[in-house]
Amino acid sequence: MTTEYWRWKEYNWKNPDIDWKDAKNITVGVDVGSVSSQAVIMTDGELYAYSNMRTGSDSPESAENALDWALKDTGMTLDNILYAVGTGYGRVNVPFADRAITEIACHGRGANFMYGPTVRTILDMGGQDCKVIQVDEKGKVQEFLMNDKCAAGTGRGMEVFADLLEIPIEDIGELSFQVDEEPEPVSSTCVIFAKTEATGLLRQGWPKNDVLAAYCSAMALRVVALIERVGVEEDFAITGGIAKNAGVVKRLTGYLNLEALQPKHDTQIAGALGGALFAQTLAVKEGKVPS
Amino acid sequence: MKANYGYHDGSGDFFITIDSNLCTGCVECISSCPADVLEMITDDYDDVVAAVKDEHRKKIKYSCAECKPVDEQPPLPCVAACEPGAITHSW
Numbered sequence: 001m002t003t004e005y006w007r008w009k010e011y012n013w014k015n016p017d018i019d020w021k022d023a024k025n026i027t028v029g030v031d032v033g034s035v036s037s038q039a040v041i042m043t044d045g046e047l048y049a050y051s052n053m054r055t056g057s058d059s060p061e062s063a064e065n066a067l068d069w070a071l072k073d074t075g076m077t078l079d080n081i082l083y084a085v086g087t088g089y090g091r092v093n094v095p096f097a098d099r100a101i102t103e104i105a106c107h108g109r110g111a112n113f114m115y116g117p118t119v120r121t122i123l124d125m126g127g128q129d130c131k132v133i134q135v136d137e138k139g140k141v142q143e144f145l146m147n148d149k150c151a152a153g154t155g156r157g158m159e160v161f162a163d164l165l166e167i168p169i170e171d172i173g174e175l176s177f178q179v180d181e182e183p184e185p186v187s188s189t190c191v192i193f194a195k196t197e198a199t200g201l202l203r204q205g206w207p208k209n210d211v212l213a214a215y216c217s218a219m220a221l222r223v224v225a226l227i228e229r230v231g232v233e234e235d236f237a238i239t240g241g242i243a244k245n246a247g248v249v250k251r252l253t254g255y256l257n258l259e260a261l262q263p264k265h266d267t268q269i270a271g272a273l274g275g276a277l278f279a280q281t282l283a284v285k286e287g288k289v290p291s
Numbered sequence: 292m293k294a295n296y297g298y299h300d301g302s303g304d305f306f307i308t309i310d311s312n313l314c315t316g317c318v319e320c321i322s323s324c325p326a327d328v329l330e331m332i333t334d335d336y337d338d339v340v341a342a343v344k345d346e347h348r349k350k351i352k353y354s355c356a357e358c359k360p361v362d363e364q365p366p367l368p369c370v371a372a373c374e375p376g377a378i379t380h381s382w
């Protein structure tokens with residue numbers, strides 16, 4: 001079998017301190033993205049359980065798998081859930097969802113919970129797009145910009161690179177700092193061209209780590225251009241899969257000359273978490289929560 | 292909420308910004324647009340506002356080309372139609 005260097009680990013988590021049977025308001029948010037899908041379960045405003053999985057070829061099935069995995073070993077079933085919100089690229093294909101809400105609004109709300117009410121600018125680097133979102137103290141979106149025209153600055157772009165260089169995706173960030181001198185960023189912003197450029201550099205005898213460094217900084221620069229269009233107001237937070245890649249994050253915050261807040265939870269769940277939070281409010285509003 | 296629809300690429304920034312705090316939902320911009328770029332949506336906060344259609348977001352530079360000749364630029368129909376000034380273009 002060939003090694004799949006781009007493959008990251010799927011997993012689930014549950015809060016051992018919560019007994020969901022005591023909860024009145026149980027909701028779920030499911031974020032079906034182009035690359036990964038997450039389900040987040042909330043009980044009375046608290047984070048209870050979540051899962052993070054790869055999106056399959058079928059959106060409804062991916063949504064169900066993510067939910068099943070989050071429910072695993074909890075004893076809870078879909079029947080216990082009062083309200084479900086679907087979000088992300090596949091949001092209209094979540095079979096059990098009561099409502100679909102865009103990932104922009106969900107990320108705003110999710111980041112507000114994850115990082116607290118001081119967060120004002122959120123950069124989300126997802127599987128296939130990149131978003132800059134400004135929120136108020138309640139997590140309500142004030143301005144947003146989404147770039148999904150090309151894969152640079154996205155998880156998919158990183159996966160292409162992991163595969164090309166035969167380096168596990170989790171190691172890219174660290175290795176990209178193991179260079180004698182920071183190289184110039186690759187000049188291409190398009191992943192396809194950047195890949196060709198990287199292949200050329202390898203052929204010229206560049207060490208892999210230098211190529212990684214050049215690519216990470218090119219991605220960071222590109223994202224900086226997007227952020228500057230909307231403007232950045234602190235506190236600043238990064239969500240999405242790339243938030244875990246220090247190679248991009250450290251260069252990015254360096255260029256912007258600011259620090260990103262440290263997340264309390266997995267940065268990939270921000271959208272689903274926001275969905276579960278909207279669901280908490282909607283369940284009350286629509287009279288589904290027993291008093 | 293200010294929504295920026297469009298993209299950034301090697302040739303520049305191509306965004307149409309619609310400010311839902313200013314948009315009154317009058318639909319004037321929709322009928323003014325020769326390329327059928329705009330539509331009304333109900334956003335996540337239940338406001339009925341104008342937006343750039345999904346299928347135009349990745350090619351907005353080309354969708355709006357007719358209104359933006361390279362030489363003398365006349366006022367853009369959508370911007371001119373919008374009394375509260377909710378629409379701006381980045382290019």
Ligand code: SF4
Pocket residue numbers: 323324325326327328329354355356358367368369370
């Ligand atoms: S510039 Fe012209 S084509 Fe573009 S949205 Fe405005 S009216 Fe429509």
Ligand code: SF4
Pocket residue numbers: 309313314315316317318319320321340341372373374375376377378
């Ligand atoms: S013309 Fe202006 S106010 Fe009227 S719908 Fe369009 S954007 Fe909104």
